[in-house]
Amino acid sequence: MFGKRGSTGEGRPIQEFRAIALETALPMHAAPDAARSPRDVAEIKRLAVVEQPSKPAAPQREKNESYYDTKSQVFTALIDTIDLSQLSKLDPDVAREEIRDIVNDIIAIKNFAMSIAEQEELLDDICNDVLGYGPLEPLLARDDIADIMVNGARKTYIEVLGKVQESSVRFRDNQQLLNICQRIVSQVGRRVDESSPICDARLPDGSRVNVIAPPLALDGPILTIRKFKKDKLTLDQLVRLGAISPPGAELLQIIGRVRCNIVISGGTGSGKTTLLNCLTNYIDRDERIITCEDSAELQLQQPHVVRLETRPANLEGEGEITMRDLVKNCLRMRPERIIVGEVRGPEVFDLLSAMNTGHDGSMGTIHANSPRECLSRMESMIAMGGFALPQRTVREIIVGSVDIIIQAARLRDGSRRITHVTEVVGMEGDVIITQDLMVYDIEGEDANGRLVGKHVSTGLSRPKFWDRARYYNEEHRLAQAIDAMEVQS
Numbered sequence: 001m002f003g004k005r006g007s008t009g010e011g012r013p014i015q016e017f018r019a020i021a022l023e024t025a026l027p028m029h030a031a032p033d034a035a036r037s038p039r040d041v042a043e044i045k046r047l048a049v050v051e052q053p054s055k056p057a058a059p060q061r062e063k064n065e066s067y068y069d070t071k072s073q074v075f076t077a078l079i080d081t082i083d084l085s086q087l088s089k090l091d092p093d094v095a096r097e098e099i100r101d102i103v104n105d106i107i108a109i110k111n112f113a114m115s116i117a118e119q120e121e122l123l124d125d126i127c128n129d130v131l132g133y134g135p136l137e138p139l140l141a142r143d144d145i146a147d148i149m150v151n152g153a154r155k156t157y158i159e160v161l162g163k164v165q166e167s168s169v170r171f172r173d174n175q176q177l178l179n180i181c182q183r184i185v186s187q188v189g190r191r192v193d194e195s196s197p198i199c200d201a202r203l204p205d206g207s208r209v210n211v212i213a214p215p216l217a218l219d220g221p222i223l224t225i226r227k228f229k230k231d232k233l234t235l236d237q238l239v240r241l242g243a244i245s246p247p248g249a250e251l252l253q254i255i256g257r258v259r260c261n262i263v264i265s266g267g268t269g270s271g272k273t274t275l276l277n278c279l280t281n282y283i284d285r286d287e288r289i290i291t292c293e294d295s296a297e298l299q300l301q302q303p304h305v306v307r308l309e310t311r312p313a314n315l316e317g318e319g320e321i322t323m324r325d326l327v328k329n330c331l332r333m334r335p336e337r338i339i340v341g342e343v344r345g346p347e348v349f350d351l352l353s354a355m356n357t358g359h360d361g362s363m364g365t366i367h368a369n370s371p372r373e374c375l376s377r378m379e380s381m382i383a384m385g386g387f388a389l390p391q392r393t394v395r396e397i398i399v400g401s402v403d404i405i406i407q408a409a410r411l412r413d414g415s416r417r418i419t420h421v422t423e424v425v426g427m428e429g430d431v432i433i434t435q436d437l438m439v440y441d442i443e444g445e446d447a448n449g450r451l452v453g454k455h456v457s458t459g460l461s462r463p464k465f466w467d468r469a470r471y472y473n474e475e476h477r478l479a480q481a482i483d484a485m486e487v488q489s
C-alpha cells in the first residue's frame with residue numbers, strides 16, 4: 001500500500017511533509033503544528049467542499065452528497081498532513097503528483113469505496129482546490145470560453161461562441177469564492193476586501209480579471225474573467241466566421257498597410273482588440289511600433305515593437321501610471337506608429353496629436369456603438385481632459401487626425417460582424433462628414449433565429465485615401481477590392 005512512497009525521490013523539499021503525511025494518514029498522530037500556519041489550514045478547510053448544487057439536481061443528488069462527504073473527509077485528512085505553504089513553492093506538476101500519492105494512500109487507509117474514475121475525479125477536484133482556483137479551474141482550462149462571469153457563489157455564467165449560458169459550476173459559499181478572488185488578486189500584489197472592494201488583476205495566462213465584492217456587490221463577490229486567447233483570430237478566420245467579406249478583408253489589409261489612422265469602434269466584447277490585432281499584421285516589418293495597453297493583449301509579429309502597459313495605483317493609492325502618461329511618453333520614443341489598446345479618456349487627445357504630427361498609421365479602439373457615436377465619444381473624451389477648446393476646433397482636430405473608423409458589433413444573435421468601414425472626410429460648417437466604404441446590411445432572420453445579411457459597398461468608387469493608396473502602390477488592389485464588393489441596393 002505504501003509502495004509509492006519510494007517514488008518521492010531523495011532530497012526533495014516535499015519529503016518532510018510526505019513523511020508526516022503518511023504518519024497522520026494512519027490516523028493516530030497529529031502533524032506538528034509548526035509545519036503549517038493556522039491561517040493556511042483555515043483557508044484550505046474553507047475551500048474543502050465545492051460545487052454543491054444549489055438546487056437538488058434530481059437523480060444525481062444522492063451520489064453527489066456522498067461524493068462531497070467523502071471529498072471533505074479526504075480533504076480534511078490531506079490538510080492535516082501537508083504544509084500548504086510548502087506545497088505552493090513546488091512546481092505544479094510535482095505538487096500534483098505528491099497530492100495524488102497522499103490522496104491515494106488516504107483512500108486506501110480509510111477504506112473509501114470508489115471506482116478508479118471517481119478517484120480520479122476526486123483527485124482533480126482536490127488538486128484544483130489546493131493548487132488552483134477551485135471550481136473555476138475546469139472553466140479556465142476550456143479554450144472555447146471567452147468570458148467567465150461569477151455572480152456570487154451560486155451562479156456562474158460563461159460565454160461560448162458568442163452566447164451567454166449558465167454553467168453548472170458552484171462555489172460552496174461566498175467565503176470560498178472570496179478566497180479564490182483573493183488568491184487571484186494577490187498574485188498582482190493587490191487585495192480585495194471590504195475596505196477595497198474593487199480590484200483589477202490578471203491571471204498568469206494573461207486573462208483579465210475584475211472583482212467587486214460586498215458591500216458594493218449585494219449578492220456576494222462578483223468575479224469577471226475575460227479569458228486570454230493565445231491564438232488570436234486572424235483576418236482569414238474572421239472571413240470564414242462571416243465577420244467580414246473577402247473583399248472587405250482585402251480593404252482592411254490595404255487600410256492597415258498604407259498607414260491610415262484608424263479608430264476601431266465597438267461595444268464590449270464586440271471584437272475590437274481582435275480586429276486591431278489583425279490589422280497590425282499588415283504593418284511593414286521595418287516600422288517602429290509602440291503599443292500602449294491596460295493589460296497586454298496585442299500580439300504583434302513585427303520585430304521592432306515596444307510594448308508598454310499602464311499601472312494601477314498600489315494599495316496606498318500611489319504610483320499610478322495612466323494611459324495618458326504612456327501615450328505622452330511614447331511621443332518621445334521616436335515611434336513610427338502608436339497603437340493604443342483601449343482609448344477611454346483624455347489620452348485620446350495625445351493619440352490624435354500623434355496621428356496628425358507624423359505618426360501616420362496609428363490606431364486605437366474606442367467603446368462606441370456606431371461610427372457617429374465614436375466621433376462624439378472622442379469629442380467628449382477631449383472635454384474630459386479639461387481642454388477648453390471650442391467645439392469646432394475639437395472637431396477639426398478629429399477630422400485632421402482620423403482617417404478611418406471601423407465598427408465592430410456583436411449582434412443580437414451572438415454573431416460578431418464588422419458593420420462599417422467608414423471614412424472621415426471633412427467638415428461642412430460645424431458638422432463632421434463621413435462616408436461609408438462598406439456596411440453590413442441585415443436582411444432578416446433565418447428559421448433558427450440567426451441574422452442573415454451581407455457586406456456591401458455603398459457604391460463609392462474612390463475612397464478619400466485613394467491617393468495614399470497610390471503612394472504605397474496599392475491603388476490597383478484597392479480598386480479590385482472595391483469592385484469585388486456587392487453594391488448596396
Ligand SMILES: Nc1ncnc2c1ncn2[C@@H]1O[C@H](COP(=O)(O)OP(=O)(O)O)[C@@H](O)[C@H]1O
Nearest residue numbers: 146229241243267268269270271272273274416
Ligand atoms: N468575428 C468574431 N467571431 C467570433 N468570435 C470573435 C470574433 N471577434 C472576436 N471574437 C472573440 O470575442 C471575444 C472578445 O473579443 P475582443 O476582441 O477581446 O473584444 P473587445 O476588445 O471588443 O472587448 C474574444 O474571445 C474573441 O476571440
Ligand SMILES: [Mg+2]
Nearest residue numbers: 272273274342
Ligand atoms: Mg478589448
